[in-house]
Amino acid sequence: MNGTAVKNQLIFDFASGILGPAKSLFASTYLHLNSNASRIGSVFENVLGENLMDNENILPKSLKYTDCMNNENSKPISNLKDPVTTFFGDLNNLKWKQVYKGFKEYAAPINDKDELKLIKMDPGVSVPIHSHGGKEYILVLEGSFCDEYGEYSKGDIQINDQKIKHTPIASNNSGCVCLSITEKDVIFFGRYGSFLNLFTFIKSFFKQK
Amino acid sequence: MDKLKLNDLMKRIQKDRDEMAFSQIFDLFAPKVNSYFIQNRINLESSEELTQEVLSTVWVKSNLYDSKKSALSTWIFTIARNKKIDFLRKNSKINFKEEDIREFLYQDREIDLIEENEAKKQIERINNELDEQQKIIIKMNFFENKSHKKIADELEIPLGTVKSRIRHILTKMHGFLR
Numbered sequence: 001m002n003g004t005a006v007k008n009q010l011i012f013d014f015a016s017g018i019l020g021p022a023k024s025l026f027a028s029t030y031l032h033l034n035s036n037a038s039r040i041g042s043v044f045e046n047v048l049g050e051n052l053m054d055n056e057n058i059l060p061k062s063l064k065y066t067d068c069m070n071n072e073n074s075k076p077i078s079n080l081k082d083p084v085t086t087f088f089g090d091l092n093n094l095k096w097k098q099v100y101k102g103f104k105e106y107a108a109p110i111n112d113k114d115e116l117k118l119i120k121m122d123p124g125v126s127v128p129i130h131s132h133g134g135k136e137y138i139l140v141l142e143g144s145f146c147d148e149y150g151e152y153s154k155g156d157i158q159i160n161d162q163k164i165k166h167t168p169i170a171s172n173n174s175g176c177v178c179l180s181i182t183e184k185d186v187i188f189f190g191r192y193g194s195f196l197n198l199f200t201f202i203k204s205f206f207k208q209k
Numbered sequence: 210m211d212k213l214k215l216n217d218l219m220k221r222i223q224k225d226r227d228e229m230a231f232s233q234i235f236d237l238f239a240p241k242v243n244s245y246f247i248q249n250r251i252n253l254e255s256s257e258e259l260t261q262e263v264l265s266t267v268w269v270k271s272n273l274y275d276s277k278k279s280a281l282s283t284w285i286f287t288i289a290r291n292k293k294i295d296f297l298r299k300n301s302k303i304n305f306k307e308e309d310i311r312e313f314l315y316q317d318r319e320i321d322l323i324e325e326n327e328a329k330k331q332i333e334r335i336n337n338e339l340d341e342q343q344k345i346i347i348k349m350n351f352f353e354n355k356s357h358k359k360i361a362d363e364l365e366i367p368l369g370t371v372k373s374r375i376r377h378i379l380t381k382m383h384g385f386l387r
Binding site: 015019021024025042046049053055058059060061062065067068069110 | 265268
């Protein structure tokens with residue numbers, strides 16, 4: 001399930017800049033937390049950098065080099081800053097939504113075909129029935145979780161396709177905070193979880209009237 | 210221009226803030242970076258603005274470049290790529306979701322009470338009784354979180370029709386859920 005090829009594909013797609021906003025943030029966090037992934041990313045970037053030199057030249061019409069020299073006062077950037085904190089700010093200040101006891105999530109306000117969420121699980125809590133037609137990517141930011149396939153700690157990534165059935169459980173000591181990507185190509189009535197969502201929705205919809 | 214020459218130019222920028230060295234870096238890279246953005250389907254005007262941001266970063270943050278770690282083209286490529294990602298993120302407007310299914314899910318404590326079998330049976334019934342177009346609309350609205358407007362655009366039907374169809378479908382479904 002955690003095929004190296006799938007992970008490398010994600011890293012390569014990020015390095016080349018073809019990922020959408022949600023996956024880009026996910027992948028840059030992965031590279032930030034995982035030194036092995038970051039090393040692979042650098043290899044790809046070297047190749048892509050060389051390709052840049054082969055680009056055709058399209059002169060910017062109204063830009064001179066002096067236009068690029070008057071930003072001395074711009075704020076310093078740090079390459080070391082964690083992309084998640086840069087984007088979300090302090091995670092403790094977010095308006096987390098409790099999905100059920102011990103399981104909270106926060107959906108990133110990014111408009112993309114993929115959905116990016118933060119997930120926070122209390123120690124020992126397990127993941128409920130949920131459904132995805134597409135792939136699901138999970139990156140551990142803090143703590144750890146385990147499932148039938150192994151244990152995942154900070155900087156580890158798990159990529160699940162729809163065939164995978166597993167029951168992740170947050171570590172008993174620390175719980176866990178993860179970043180997740182859900183590809184939104186949901187198949188209608190294809191997964192039980194979606195049925196349950198729909199069913200619940202209809203009930204609540206009519207209760208409100 | 211070979212790598213030694215490029216590294217020499219960068220050193221002059223880093224140490225002496227040498228403007229002539231920067232103008233040479235600009236002449237070499239600005240057209241390639243600009244064409245990178247254009248190739249990525251960013252319009253001409255924005256491509257030039259982004260090119261300006263990239264080259265400004267090269268000038269202002271020149272001390273972050275380390276020739277031992279990567280080639281200059283690699284460093285500039287990653288700056289351009291990151292600008293592109295930021296640009297796309299900032300320009301993807303956040304759609305207000307007219308009916309976000311999760312809003313309802315999270316508020317509904319009864320989720321724990323729903324028996325799996327009960328849900329399964331009811332849903333099979335929904336699946337059998339909705340026609341193809343009704344399924345498509347429900348799929349787009351509740352599973353893909355598309356707005357009514359977006360559904361109307363994609364199916365090429367009026368917005369009012371989408372709204373009334375969704376209401377009709379929900380009413381029909383409510384009927385079988387009783």
